[in-house]
Amino acid sequence: MDRRELADFLRSRRERIAPADVGLPAGPRRRTPGLRREEAAQLAFISTEYYTRLEQARAPHPSREVLAGLARALRLSDVERDHLHHLAGVPPGPLPGPSREVRQSILDLLHRLPQAAAFVMSATFEVIAWNDLAAALTEDFSALSRRDRNLVRRVFLGPHPKQGRLYGLSDVDAFARSSAQQLRATAARYPDNREVSELVDELLCGSAEFSRLWASHDVCAEPTLCKTLHHPLVGPVTVNCDVLDIADRDQRVVIYTATPGSPSEEALRLLSVIGTQRMDVAC
Structure with missing residues (x-):
């Protein structure tokens, strides 16, 4: 598991998602680009504390279920999903389902x-x-x-x-x-x-x-x-x-x-x- 690369990858994917893309209001006081950590965690169905530790390269080995939630929450492509798994030290399994997201x-x-x-x-x-x-x-x-x-x-x-x-x-x-x-x-x-x-x-x-x-x-x-x-x-x-x-x-x-x-x-x-x-x- 490459904790530092995983942390940087998650941060980069989180920051590219506009709040409106996932139905969240932008808000006048939003300082961070993209989603906040707590918003990404909520979309992935994991705790904010655990997600924060992932981005700080301090978290333990994530499970397949956590990786699936992160891939869904951060709207990863199939290639990005596989990359996420490799960074986490978990070989990617079969694709979860046919993609419905059109570029x-x-x-x-x-x-x-x-x-x-x-x-x-x-x-x-x-x-x-x-x-x-x-x-x-x-x-x-x-x-x-x-x-x-x-x-x-x-x-x-x-x-x-x-x-x-x-x-x-x-x-x-x-x-x-x-x-x-x-x-x-x-x-x-x-x-x-x-x-x-x-x-x-x-x-x-x-x-x-x-x-x-x-x-x-x-x-x-x-x-x-x-x-x-x-x-x-x-x-x-x-x-x-x-x-x-x-x-x-x-x-x-x-x-x-x-x-x-x-x-x-x-x-x-x-x-x-x-x-x-x-x-x-x-x-």
């Missing part, structure tokens, strides 16, 4: 693609960030609960709107097969994560199709480069599908673009104007 640069990227429908999925197929055109093409994710933003749950368990299963995707069966395969790989990466295991159990109990695909033990999924979504207002929209992996967060950016000059490009332009408003509902 600001990725959020900025989504909104710099006004002619593309783009969104970010976690390793469990939860949509965790999106731009306006993605919401207009599929649905307003901001109006949905976390549960209903999970695409693998939606494709196997519904609900299925009038335009068809999962937004009327032309390759919905291929997506279902691919998502089951990728979810199996996710379950292997996070064997101790309760949320992942509960999702798998729910799908196994609720979908015979998922149970059949799960039983195959396949983990290799073929990408689909082109697909059609059936929108209730503008009709079928055929898009090119590109997926960018964010390796350090175990996330994927999905980008839908239409061929220039095609009817689908015109449809996307129309959707960018319409947005998520319901034009088919009488006032």
Whole structure:
């Protein structure tokens, strides 16, 4: 255990977090940059005394539970989490769970693609960030609960709107097969994560199709480069599908673009104007 390096690392991570980032008021008398020690301790569910001793290089060996709390409280990336464990002399174990925190640069990227429908999925197929055109093409994710933003749950368990299963995707069966395969790989990466295991159990109990695909033990999924979504207002929209992996967060950016000059490009332009408003509902 490198107490001095651990202390300096914790201090540097604490000082970079603005109080507003964790829902705390800045306050007029705040002198320290970032969080106070007692605030970091509270977020990590440890005593202020123990956290202070960690930053003073006087604390005893922290447990895995303490390190997990510190990583969560200080919003460490997976690389930083592993570094924390090495400094503490505790080899990092399996990742605690799929990350739902999207880097600001990725959020900025989504909104710099006004002619593309783009969104970010976690390793469990939860949509965790999106731009306006993605919401207009599929649905307003901001109006949905976390549960209903999970695409693998939606494709196997519904609900299925009038335009068809999962937004009327032309390759919905291929997506279902691919998502089951990728979810199996996710379950292997996070064997101790309760949320992942509960999702798998729910799908196994609720979908015979998922149970059949799960039983195959396949983990290799073929990408689909082109697909059609059936929108209730503008009709079928055929898009090119590109997926960018964010390796350090175990996330994927999905980008839908239409061929220039095609009817689908015109449809996307129309959707960018319409947005998520319901034009088919009488006032």
